[in-house]
């Protein structure tokens with residue numbers, strides 16, 4: 001078992017010490033974890049939900065210290081990096097400078113949408129849902145094409161408002177899978193949605209099933225913002241997906 005999506009208190013909306021997250025991983029029989037805290041962005045963009053640029057050295061050093069303290073578990077240093085159109089130059093420089101073990105792509109905001117709209121909090125009364133979702137997937141395609149990322153995080157975060165993706169945007173999903181395959185990337189099964197009112201994984205199981213069918217590798221991430229969320233619901237998910245033919249788990253080498 002592995003958990004490749006874990007936050008730290010440096011992002012200002014997660015709690016507990018790194019050691020506490022690791023203890024929980026050990027308790028749950030998890031053999032590998034990857035810390036993936038939220039990347040800082042320029043111009044203090046959404047600064048309340050991410051690390052400050054000045055925290056990066058602390059972040060890297062703290063993970064390194066944990067590696068020394070807990071040789072019984074593999075600990076990787078990753079980052080959850082927003083893809084936001086217009087920030088490519090910053091992202092490229094930052095990601096090259098630190099060469100993380102894993103870079104998860106996250107789309108929380110879209111360039112042409114009002115800045116206060118998180119992707120799952122949009123409010124476009126006159127826009128068809130299919131077009132709203134297409135905006136999201138178009139940005140995802142651009143993000144994938146940058147080549148900055150190994151994993152697409154919470155693939156259908158936008159559905160948190162409720163409308164199932166596959167009912168309207170199956171073609172977008174299929175196209176994204178092709179882009180992911182072209183770049184040997186993976187998608188994450190993110191269990192944080194099971195802690196929210198939508199009560200579904202990101203992406204939903206129908207999308208995961210299709211991904212596996214198409215040969216897209218998958219990773220597991222709890223998106224833990226508290227220590228007791230590490231490995232959240234993994235046993236149940238692993239049981240479910242282990243029956244899928246062609247299942248290919250993406251591991252950090």
Ligand SMILES: [Zn+2]
Nearest residue numbers: 007013038225
């Ligand atoms: Zn977060």
Ligand SMILES: [Zn+2]
Nearest residue numbers: 005007080223
């Ligand atoms: Zn996250």
